[in-house]
Amino acid sequence: MPKRHRIQFPPSNSEQLGQDEVFFTLMEDGEEKRLRFHDYEEIYQRPGLYEQLFYERLRCNSPEKVADLLQRALNTARESVTELRVIDLGAGNGMMGEVLKRDGVARLVGADIIPEARDAAYRDRSTVYDDYYVHDFASPDPDVLDEIREWRFNCLTCVAALGFGDIPPRAFFNAVKLVQTDGWLAFNIKETFLDPSENTGFSRLVRELIFSKYLDIYHLELYRHRLSMEGTQLFYYALVGRLTASIPEDFLEQHGIQD
Numbered sequence: 001m002p003k004r005h006r007i008q009f010p011p012s013n014s015e016q017l018g019q020d021e022v023f024f025t026l027m028e029d030g031e032e033k034r035l036r037f038h039d040y041e042e043i044y045q046r047p048g049l050y051e052q053l054f055y056e057r058l059r060c061n062s063p064e065k066v067a068d069l070l071q072r073a074l075n076t077a078r079e080s081v082t083e084l085r086v087i088d089l090g091a092g093n094g095m096m097g098e099v100l101k102r103d104g105v106a107r108l109v110g111a112d113i114i115p116e117a118r119d120a121a122y123r124d125r126s127t128v129y130d131d132y133y134v135h136d137f138a139s140p141d142p143d144v145l146d147e148i149r150e151w152r153f154n155c156l157t158c159v160a161a162l163g164f165g166d167i168p169p170r171a172f173f174n175a176v177k178l179v180q181t182d183g184w185l186a187f188n189i190k191e192t193f194l195d196p197s198e199n200t201g202f203s204r205l206v207r208e209l210i211f212s213k214y215l216d217i218y219h220l221e222l223y224r225h226r227l228s229m230e231g232t233q234l235f236y237y238a239l240v241g242r243l244t245a246s247i248p249e250d251f252l253e254q255h256g257i258q259d
């Protein structure tokens, strides 16, 4: 049994804070420690805390939802999940990886920007990933990219990690470029990212991709990603698409998309 943590939510007002500013208090060894939801380094170092917070208390079900839509897209294309060679970007401690591994993918490689994520994945889900890169895909090392390409990915997954001070457009784009033509993209995004009035680089990149000739959309579904701290429902889109052609290297520049 993983250790249970004593978590205390603040009395009120979390609704006024941005998703990356929301904080909670962790009671530990007789002391109170205030942590933000995006303090992943601190959270991953404590076995079971991430799961207890986001998956138990806030009822996140995004790995299952995105994996389910990916499976349905594969059914439509009459392809088998067992042939997927997946890069799981923003893999964290392996929640999405666990679902993909259970579903039987051929290869599964995690990627994240912080070493604490890889350490936690290897500690808590030691059999899930074939390999795990701690790397900044926004400014990747060409030698590392060459090494990563040897996995010949035909699928990219990215769950609960795009936008919001997490993965920026350039990093996501560079990871998408690691996927072969005909390969799959399966990810989720905040509901407002598809709103034309939202002008962040990331939401524009997703909209440009959706309407481009480089991606066929198989599923785009609005669903409940998780609860907020106040118990309100946070809706995200889950998207599964298939790359139809190689996206030009200067796609971001062509569309004036910056980080």
Ligand SMILES: C[S@@+](CC[C@H](N)C(=O)[O-])C[C@H]1O[C@@H](n2cnc3c(N)ncnc32)[C@H](O)[C@@H]1O
Pocket: 040, 062, 063, 089, 090, 091, 092, 093, 094, 095, 096, 111, 112, 113, 114, 117, 135, 136, 137, 138, 158, 159, 160, 161, 165, 166, 167, 168, 171
């Ligand atoms: C909310 S967690 C999601 C983890 C996992 N995918 C899940 O569904 O539970 C977001 C993850 O994105 C990672 N992340 C943030 N910025 C990143 C970047 N630029 N490149 C790669 N990973 C990043 C964080 O370190 C964190 O592990």
